[in-house]
Amino acid sequence: xxxxKSLRTLKVKLVLLGSSGVGKSSLALxxxxxxxxxxxxxxxxxYLTRVVHLRNVTLRLEIWDTAGQEKYHSVTPLYYRGAxxxxxxxxxxxxxxxxRAQVWLKExxxxxxxxxxxxxxVGNKGDLATHRQVSVEEGQSLANDRGLFFTEASALSGDQIxxxxxxxxxxxxxxxx
Ligand code: GDP
Ligand code: MG
Numbered sequence: 001x002x003x004x005k006s007l008r009t010l011k012v013k014l015v016l017l018g019s020s021g022v023g024k025s026s027l028a029l030x031x032x033x034x035x036x037x038x039x040x041x042x043x044x045x046x047y048l049t050r051v052v053h054l055r056n057v058t059l060r061l062e063i064w065d066t067a068g069q070e071k072y073h074s075v076t077p078l079y080y081r082g083a084x085x086x087x088x089x090x091x092x093x094x095x096x097x098x099x100r101a102q103v104w105l106k107e108x109x110x111x112x113x114x115x116x117x118x119x120x121x122v123g124n125k126g127d128l129a130t131h132r133q134v135s136v137e138e139g140q141s142l143a144n145d146r147g148l149f150f151t152e153a154s155a156l157s158g159d160q161i162x163x164x165x166x167x168x169x170x171x172x173x174x175x176x177x
Contacts, residue, residue: 008057012172013047015064015080017104018089019097020071023124026155027089028065031165036156052169059169077111084172085118090139092123092152093131098138105146118171123152126159 016024029035032048047062064083069075080086088104090097101121108119123139136152143150149171153160 010057010059010173010176012059012061012085012169012176013064013083014061014085014087014168014172015083016066016087016089017075017080017108018070018087018122019091019094019100020068022089022091022094022097023155024087024089025065027087027122027124027153027161028063030155030158030161031061031063034158034161036158050165052165054169054173057173059173061165061169075107080108080111083117084176085120085168087120087122087168088148089122089124090134091125091128092134092139093125093128095133098123098134098142102142105148116175118149118168118175119146120149120151120164120168122164123150124155126152126154127157 016028018024026036028048029037032050047064050061050063052059052061064079066075066079086108088101088108090101121139121143123134123136139152140150142148149167151160151164151167153164155161
């Protein structure tokens with residue numbers, strides 16, 4: 001039975017949301033291949049994958065990135081339908097992306113069934129602390145108010161990336177496992 005459990009693989013749909021330029025494609029690439037590129041090509045509609053092994057289950061994460069539609073504020077609900085996890089990304093060095101994240105959140109809350117989607121607020125570009133426009137406390141307090149998880153990370157340096165991925169995997173498994 002233990003063996004059967006350890007062989008179990010669950011498919012998880014994880015979507016990235018947030019304003020253009022916050023680093024969604026860079027995070028997807030970092031999660032999937034542990035790479036960073038200055039010009040991360042946006043993969044239209046497709047997803048990247050990453051396998052995460054937990055104690056008695058394997059999660060196969062399908063990491064969905066937008067094709068840049070967020071520029072026109074028109075990400076279709078089809079994009080995040082059925083997602084077990086949503087990463088709501090802002091750039092800590094650009095306040096407007098933090099404000100915008102709250103609008104994305106409203107949009108997302110209209111669509112998802114509470115309790116079934118793990119929503120994670122991610123303050124990306126943590127390496128740009130000298131240009132910081134959003135404090136850690138503000139990020140944390142928005143997350144607390146709305147019942148979200150919160151992490152500051154950096155797709156560029158890789159800081160907190162694996163920790164974040166593992167934490168998401170654990171939460172998702174708690175929800176669906
Ligand atoms: P997207 O539009 O949300 O997909 O954002 P991209 O992944 O295309 O990134 C936008 C720009 O921000 C690119 O020039 C990236 O190289 C840069 N970028 C992404 N992540 C980071 C990060 O963690 N730190 C810094 N300093 N720049 C980043
Ligand atoms: Mg992109």
